[in-house]
Amino acid sequence: MKSRVRELREKRGWSQGELAELLDVSRQTVNAIETEKYDPSLPLAFRIARLFGQRIETIFEDQE
Amino acid sequence: MRPVQQRYLREFWPAIAAYVIVLFGSIWLLRHFGDSLGVTSRSALALLPMVPIAMVARAIVRVIRDSDELERRIDLEAAAIAGLVVGLGFFSLGLLASGKVIELDGSAVAIWVFPALCGTYGIAKAWASRRFRE
Numbered sequence: 281m282k283s284r285v286r287e288l289r290e291k292r293g294w295s296q297g298e299l300a301e302l303l304d305v306s307r308q309t310v311n312a313i314e315t316e317k318y319d320p321s322l323p324l325a326f327r328i329a330r331l332f333g334q335r336i337e338t339i340f341e342d343q344e
Numbered sequence: 345m346r347p348v349q350q351r352y353l354r355e356f357w358p359a360i361a362a363y364v365i366v367l368f369g370s371i372w373l374l375r376h377f378g379d380s381l382g383v384t385s386r387s388a389l390a391l392l393p394m395v396p397i398a399m400v401a402r403a404i405v406r407v408i409r410d411s412d413e414l415e416r417r418i419d420l421e422a423a424a425i426a427g428l429v430v431g432l433g434f435f436s437l438g439l440l441a442s443g444k445v446i447e448l449d450g451s452a453v454a455i456w457v458f459p460a461l462c463g464t465y466g467i468a469k470a471w472a473s474r475r476f477r478e
Contacts, residue, residue: 305412306346312414312476321413 282341286314288332303327352407359399367393397458414476422469429468430461 289299289310296314300307305324312318313328319340320328329336345353370392378386408419434457441448 300346306415308473308476309412309414317476318414324413 281316281319282343283313283316284339284341285310285328288334288339289314299331302331348407348410351410352403355403355406356400359396359403363393363396363400366396418469418472418476421472422465425468425472426461426465429464430457433460 285299289296294302296307296310300310303310303324309318309320313320325336325340329339332339370389374386374389378389381389408416411419434453437446437448437453440446
């Protein structure tokens with residue numbers, strides 16, 4: 281799944297560690313989502329969307 | 345380090361240290377006084393290391409329960425691989441022993457199952473984590 285998490289995080293000047301803390305996940309998880317090696321669950325995707333004030337489909341794009 | 349992991353280390357290290365002390369204490373007492381003890385006392389003394397091991401198990405269960413979804417997925421993969429590798433490894437040893445190719449000491453085999461599981465789990469976890477790294 282294509283992800284804009286890195287772009288949105290960098291726009292806010294947050295480190296991966298800071299974003300991980302805000303989402304209550306590990307830095308490894310944030311990194312895996314940003315590098316598109318891991319697709320977050322729906323609840324986590326909603327938390328990410330809420331944090332960035334955007335809709336899920338503007339952050340994550342299904343590539344199938 | 346996340347608070348979950350900090351709590352895990354706070355719980356894990358004292359428990360594993362207690363395990364080592366209790367294990368050596370239990371072995372020493374059994375060697376020196378085991379013959380003069382009844383079955384109940386000997387059993388209690390032999391099983392004494394299970395108390396700190398239960399504390400280690402509690403720390404592990406708590407950290408897995410409070411891990412995030414990716415960490416849990418990695419843990420699940422690692423536990424499944426470790427279970428299969430160790431289970432099939434000991435099963436193969438059993439087959440070799442029943443075919444009289446090797447001789448096995450039952451108590452040694454039983455004692456090594458848990459450490460083998462922990463060691464294999466650690467290796468499998470490192471391997472499973474690699475897929476999600478940069």
